[in-house]
Amino acid sequence: MGQSMNAGGGRNWAVLVVEDDPLVRATGVDLFVDLGLRTYGAYNGADALRLLEEKPQIRLVLADVRMPGMDGTQLAQEIARLRPDIRVVLTSGYVGEEQVAGYPFVPKPWRAEVIAAVVDTP
Template identity: 35%
Template sequence: MKVLVVEDDPFVREMAVAGLEDAGFEVSEVASGSQALELLHTGIAVDALLTDIRLPGADGWTVAKAYRERFPHLSVLYVTGYAERMMPVPGGIILSKPYRMAQVIGVLGTWATL
């Protein structure tokens, strides 16, 4: 399963990438919403999106919506440290920061078997 991690905090992004790779996922990573949208236009194909909500360039809601337009069945997992107006794509799951990698891996593993 190919996962795109969109996270502006370098420490959190590194932790997520390392945890996902250790669990056997193929991972791409970017540090902003605008980088994620640029990557989408290059033709990257992913099976799941793990995105922060508050990001430079474009928020996680916008990133997920753009990826879903291209990949209608894309699994989306949002992570956030803020209580805010929720606008997930249908079927998207929201986890609060700090989160445990076991939570993320459990959700992604469930999606991988569907």
């Protein structure tokens, strides 16, 4: 991706949390907001793709693996096709890293220090 996620000073990019459970989505959004990032939430893959089209400043997507309709892996593939500048990190409380080979993975429940590491990884 060219631009490091570690922004030190002002961050001019945003994050998108894609999660079908509204409470979990709100938690994810709050974690990134606490890190000083503009953060958006989407409830499914179609909503995420719409937001990515509307918000070119989104550079990082945290997407649940298991969602109705388009799952997180399918969403990641579509994002790679449409916006290869975006880093996608998959997450789940039900599947492990081995099921999402090829993508960075963060297990649920999320821990603040792990989310901070995701932001600081180029």
